[in-house]
Amino acid sequence: MNQHPAQNFKLTTEPIEQLKGRDQAIVVSLVLNSETVSVERFGAVRKLFVMLRGQALFFDFKSMTVLRSYPVSFGYVDNLDHEPTQAEVLDRVRMVYDGANGKPGLYARFASAIGDAKLPDQAPRYLQVVHVDVTPEAAAVLPDYLKATPTSAQTWAADMVSEAISTRIGVPVIPYSKGHAIGNVMSMQVMDGTVFNLTLPKPDYEIDVTLKNFKKIKYSENAVGTAYIYGSYADISIREPLTGATYLNTSLKNGEVKPVPASQTWVDDFPAYYDSINGLFVKLSEAIAGKDDSWVKSAASASDITSQIDKTTGLMKLCK
Known part of the structure; x- marks a missing residue:
């Protein structure tokens, strides 16, 4: 400090x-x-x-x-x-x-x-990931520790999205609370054993996320090894529940290339899938923050994605 x-x-x-x-x-x-x-x-x-x-x-x-x-x-x-x-x-x-x-x-x-x-x-105006859906197709590639409880994968995804938005755009994000908060109250125990019950504010803007699928595609192969593209597919929306206004609503896809040496006897695919899905949310957040938006223009399904990004950028300024 x-x-x-x-x-x-x-x-x-x-x-x-x-x-x-x-x-x-x-x-x-x-x-x-x-x-x-x-x-x-x-x-x-x-x-x-x-x-x-x-x-x-x-x-x-x-x-x-x-x-x-x-x-x-x-x-x-x-x-x-x-x-x-x-x-x-x-x-x-x-x-x-x-x-x-x-x-x-x-x-x-x-x-x-x-x-x-x-x-x-x-x-202040508050932002929170409120709903996360992980399809069976996406859940199939997740490791066992992300399936330990019914909400493990959802919490993992919500934390990943929240951190990408917070660190890249510079805004606070209310913690995802499904499975951890009852009645919008979060229990926190400090090191001396004291327990505080903290009230979480209701978000002014809600984020919905769906992890739809992951795919592994062979990209190239030679005597040295094989390169694969690890693709991730997700939906994300940001809306204002009070008025029903929607700022962002699109499907996104992202691919990351991972080379595998010919001498490697086993391949753990999940780190590459993680880089792919985390990169998807990081690149989206960077576009909202005003950095290069060329990726989001090619990765988003929405035809008006440029207008959506502009509206979302204005929203984020209200949350700082």
């Missing part, structure tokens, strides 16, 4: 108990809402995957109401020739917090989000 000081407010680290009784106090916390530790077996190889997803969450301590939320995440993959020990798993979890291979970990990403965050100086 000292290396990435907040630009728009002053932070203090006094104990949270001292906030009781104050007329106004805003708290920011690193809230972890998803943890994945998975071991998959491919012949003699053990693939260890660790992923943590969370939020830089601002809330009003007096009213216990969420004010802003910026999604953060980091994952680490390792391949071992043996079953990972508990110590090896914990070591990789530590890497997810601290960073690895020159990439910032969860702590640094949290600090970066706080450094750039803004607190609303007027009545």
Whole structure:
């Protein structure tokens, strides 16, 4: 936090108990809402995957109401020739917090989000992924850890969309709450064991997402190896529930090329599928943020996609 000081407010680290009784106090916390530790077996190889997803969450301590939320995440993959020990798993979890291979970990990403965050100086407008559908065709390629509960895949997809929008456009996004919040109240337990029940505001703009399908297509082949295109297909819409106005409503497709050396005896397809679907939402968010829109023009089914992107860009400015 000292290396990435907040630009728009002053932070203090006094104990949270001292906030009781104050007329106004805003708290920011690193809230972890998803943890994945998975071991998959491919012949003699053990693939260890660790992923943590969370939020830089601002809330009003007096009213216990969420004010802003910026999604953060980091994952680490390792391949071992043996079953990972508990110590090896914990070591990789530590890497997810601290960073690895020159990439910032969860702590640094949290600090970066706080450094750039803004607190609303007027009545804020809220954005949230409210509905996610994963078709049976799309679910068929997902790993087992994304099928552990009825909402695992939906939460994974919602977090991916929320983070792409938040990081690329620079807007807060209310956490996806299906399966975690009842009556729009989210329960949060802090490190000392205290439990806070935080009220999630109703979104002014709702995002619906459908993961429709994934496809793997051979692109080229030679003596060195084979290249495949991993394609992903999704629908996304953004609407204002109060008025019924729709800002974005289109199908999208994205392909990423992955070379596979001839010497490789097994191929884990899911990381390539992940790059493809995550890239789809990242590229869409970058187009909304005003960057190159050539991809979205070719990837979207909507004939008026340029007009839709312009309207969505204006909407996002209201949410900052």
